[in-house]
Structures are given as C-alpha cells and as structure tokens.
Amino acid sequence: MPATNTSRRCRLTIEQKLVICTYAKKARAKESLTDVAEWATRTLKLKTPLSRQGAALIVKREAHWVATAESHRGRKQVVSLRHRKTDDIIMKEINDMEGTVEAVTGDVIRQRNGISQKRKHGEAASVDDDAVEEGRKKIRKLTDAYPRSEIYNFDETAFFFRQDAKTTLTQKKAVSGRKDPKNRITLALAVNADGPDKLPPLYIGSAAVLRPLQGRDVRAELGVIYKHSPKAWMTTSIFLEWLGEVNHQMWLKDRKILLLVDNVSSHVQPEVSFSNIRLAFLPKNTTSRLQPLDQGIIRSVKSKYSKKKVMDSVERYYDDRDQIKVDLYTALKWSKEAFDGVTSKTITNCWKHAGILSDRSRISSLLN
Known part of the structure; x- marks a missing residue:
C-alpha cells in the first residue's frame, strides 16, 4: 500500500504534549513508548489512539513544546503554530x-x-522567430479542416516525482537547492483544443511492476495508463500501442481527430496509419512555441502536483509525523488529480497562445 495520508490523526494541544513528555520522563526506566502511548490515550481520553511513533515524536520535541507553551497554551498547533x-x-x-x-x-x-522568489535552477531556450511563424502557417492549414473539439495535442515530459519545489521565498540573492533524487518517469498528456477532453495520462516507468503498484489496477483505480521501458522513455512500441487505444476509442465514438505531436524519433511512423487519427508533426525546433501543452498546461500540472507534495510534507511536520518519500502510486494519484485540476480556460488559453488555430477551425466548431 502507498504511504498516503489516509488514517485519522491524533491532534493534541501543547498542554497535552507536555503532560505526555512529563510522564514519559518519569516512566522511562519502567515503561516503553508503546506503554506511554497507551497511557496517554486512556488518561487524556483521546478519540484517536496515540501511536508509539506519535509518542516518540512528541517526546523527542519536548524542548520545543516547553519553549512555545506560554504563548500557545491550549491551542492545537496544526492551526496556530504554523501561522502565528x-x-x-x-x-x-x-x-x-x-x-x-x-x-x-x-x-x-x-x-x-x-524578499524575492528565486528559481533554484533552470535554463531558457531560444527559437528562431521566422521558423516559428512559418511553422505556424503550416499547422494552421491542417487545423482549418477540423473543429476544435477534434484537434488534439500530445506531448511527454520528464517527471521527477520526488523533486523538491524549484522556488522559495528568501532574502538572499541566490539559493542553493538540495541534490534532487533521480526518481524519473515519463508523463505524457493529451488535450483537445476546446479544453474539456483530457485523455487518460500515460506514465512510463523503468519496470513492469514496481512494489507500490503490485496488486493494483491503476487504470481502474486512478484512470491512468502505466507502461514501462528500460530507461522509462517513450518508445515506438509504446507510442503505437497508445495510438491504437486512442484510435479505438475514437472509432467507437465515430470521431476523426487531428493529433499534433512533436517530431521525435519515437513518434515518426510514416508507414503506419489509423482509421480515426490523422497524425501531424510540429516543425522541428518550434515546439516550445507552437505546442499548446508547452505553453503552460504541463507547467500547471507540475505546479499543482508540487503544491500537493509540499502541503503533505507541511501537514506531516505540524502533525508530528515522519516525512516520507513519495512512492510511485501516490505520484500517479497526485499528478492525475493535478491534471484534472487544470481548467478548460487554461487549456484553451494555451492553444490560443500557441497561435496554431485559425478562425476557420472556430467556425467549424460552431457548425458542429
């Protein structure tokens, strides 16, 4: 099972925590922390039993409770210590x-x-403006023939699901980040041009069955697709399999779509055709400007995911629970929720910013 926050929390006032610390100090030679936790549950009449781990964390931070007791007495820290x-x-x-x-x-x-917000690391890319404009004209000729509901963009991105947030508030001129863990998988997303249709996210890991996913059907439970390749990258076979599934779904709905993808080797399939998908490639070296998913949709998903990860860490800190490393199942769950949280307005704005839709596609959408 994934280490997620599903159990009820035992929330205590600082006074109660000091009582536990005092009792533990007196009983240290005679009783274990499990005994201390059971004593606290009985004596303080706790609705949720205190665990051995919870008792250990409370006792470990005794000095902190003593230092803050006067100004916060009677309060439960999850509400006030965080913000006071x-x-x-x-x-x-x-x-x-x-x-x-x-x-x-x-x-x-x-x-x-x-105080300013500094990015810990990152780099900017430059794109030739003439190439972008020429590529934009070519793509518009394709999108002219389709209503916006039938125009999709598909793109994948590296997803470091244990990576720390990239920004922090500080008075320093520069901030050094910690070394990020190398837990990378590939996340692939697909959205249509008028916003409401998001295809199930596709994740690519390096193993067929990882421990957090054992015995789970993530498609049924989370509405996501999980595949694997040796380096957790997109491959030709995975892309073809995904296209086949999407084509089948479109065939069932009697829909014919235009699918825009970037021009990478795993996507280029000149000899393969699908009955209900027309595959079109964005011009090389222009995707950072012409690909709608790159205009803010992927960034929004990662930002929302990062917020979920940070808030879970904060809640654990103020509830005196151990910090955890996010496992793969939790990463899939949170990132799917993040994707679901991206609004249709955000998606349509990103398509508009890419500038690859013409008025004809809008008129076609209205007629359909």
Whole structure:
C-alpha cells in the first residue's frame, strides 16, 4: 500500500504534549513508548489512539513544546503554530503602511524587506522567430479542416516525482537547492483544443511492476495508463500501442481527430496509419512555441502536483509525523488529480497562445 495520508490523526494541544513528555520522563526506566502511548490515550481520553511513533515524536520535541507553551497554551498547533508568528509580522507591516501606501500588496511587503522568489535552477531556450511563424502557417492549414473539439495535442515530459519545489521565498540573492533524487518517469498528456477532453495520462516507468503498484489496477483505480521501458522513455512500441487505444476509442465514438505531436524519433511512423487519427508533426525546433501543452498546461500540472507534495510534507511536520518519500502510486494519484485540476480556460488559453488555430477551425466548431 502507498504511504498516503489516509488514517485519522491524533491532534493534541501543547498542554497535552507536555503532560505526555512529563510522564514519559518519569516512566522511562519502567515503561516503553508503546506503554506511554497507551497511557496517554486512556488518561487524556483521546478519540484517536496515540501511536508509539506519535509518542516518540512528541517526546523527542519536548524542548520545543516547553519553549512555545506560554504563548500557545491550549491551542492545537496544526492551526496556530504554523501561522502565528508569520501573521504577526505581516500584520505589523500592513498596519505600518496603512494610510501611507496607496495599496498594500504582497509585492510591496516583499520589496520593502528585500524578499524575492528565486528559481533554484533552470535554463531558457531560444527559437528562431521566422521558423516559428512559418511553422505556424503550416499547422494552421491542417487545423482549418477540423473543429476544435477534434484537434488534439500530445506531448511527454520528464517527471521527477520526488523533486523538491524549484522556488522559495528568501532574502538572499541566490539559493542553493538540495541534490534532487533521480526518481524519473515519463508523463505524457493529451488535450483537445476546446479544453474539456483530457485523455487518460500515460506514465512510463523503468519496470513492469514496481512494489507500490503490485496488486493494483491503476487504470481502474486512478484512470491512468502505466507502461514501462528500460530507461522509462517513450518508445515506438509504446507510442503505437497508445495510438491504437486512442484510435479505438475514437472509432467507437465515430470521431476523426487531428493529433499534433512533436517530431521525435519515437513518434515518426510514416508507414503506419489509423482509421480515426490523422497524425501531424510540429516543425522541428518550434515546439516550445507552437505546442499548446508547452505553453503552460504541463507547467500547471507540475505546479499543482508540487503544491500537493509540499502541503503533505507541511501537514506531516505540524502533525508530528515522519516525512516520507513519495512512492510511485501516490505520484500517479497526485499528478492525475493535478491534471484534472487544470481548467478548460487554461487549456484553451494555451492553444490560443500557441497561435496554431485559425478562425476557420472556430467556425467549424460552431457548425458542429
């Protein structure tokens, strides 16, 4: 089973935690942490039993509970410890600026304190503008013949599902990130031009059956597709298999679609044709500008996934639970939820930004 947050939490006030620490200190020579947890459950009449692990974490942080007891006594930390000091600082800044500054915004506060958001690493790519415009004209000739509901874009991306967030708030001029774990799989997405149709995400790992997926049907449980290749990359066989499944679904619905993909070796299949899919390739070296999924859809999915991962880590910290390494099943679940959370408006805006749809395709959509 994946290590996800599915069990009920035992939430305690700081006073209760100090009581547990005091009892544990007195009983340390006679009782185990399991005994301490059982004693706390009985004595404090906890609705959710305290686990041995929970008791160990509470006792380990005794100094922290003592230091914060006076200002937070009677509170459950999941609500107040997380935000109290930050809220006080922000409210002081707002009160100081009220009546002087025209509008108090987050940008104002950050600029006043020299706080900025820095990317830990990354690189920019340059594309020839003439090549982009020429490629845009070629693709528009293809999209002219289809209503927007029948125009799809498919693209894959490296998905480092244990990678830390790339940005952080800081007063420093630069931030050094930790070395990222090398847990990479491939994530492939497909969306249509008018937004509402998202095909099931395709994931490619390096093993046929990994431990977190043993005994699970991820297609039935999560609505995703999992394949494997030696290096967890897209391959010709996986792409053809995926195309065959999509073609069958379109045949069942009596739909004929235009599928736009980038011009990489695993996608190029000149001798293969499908009854309900017309495969078209975006011009080389233009995909960063012409591919709708690259205009913000993939970025949105990864951002939403990263937020889920960070919030789970924060919840674990403030609930005194161990931090975990995200397993593959949880990564599939969270990223599918992230993909589901991308709105039709975001998708249509990304298609518009790519500039590969003409007015004819819009008119065709209205007629259909």
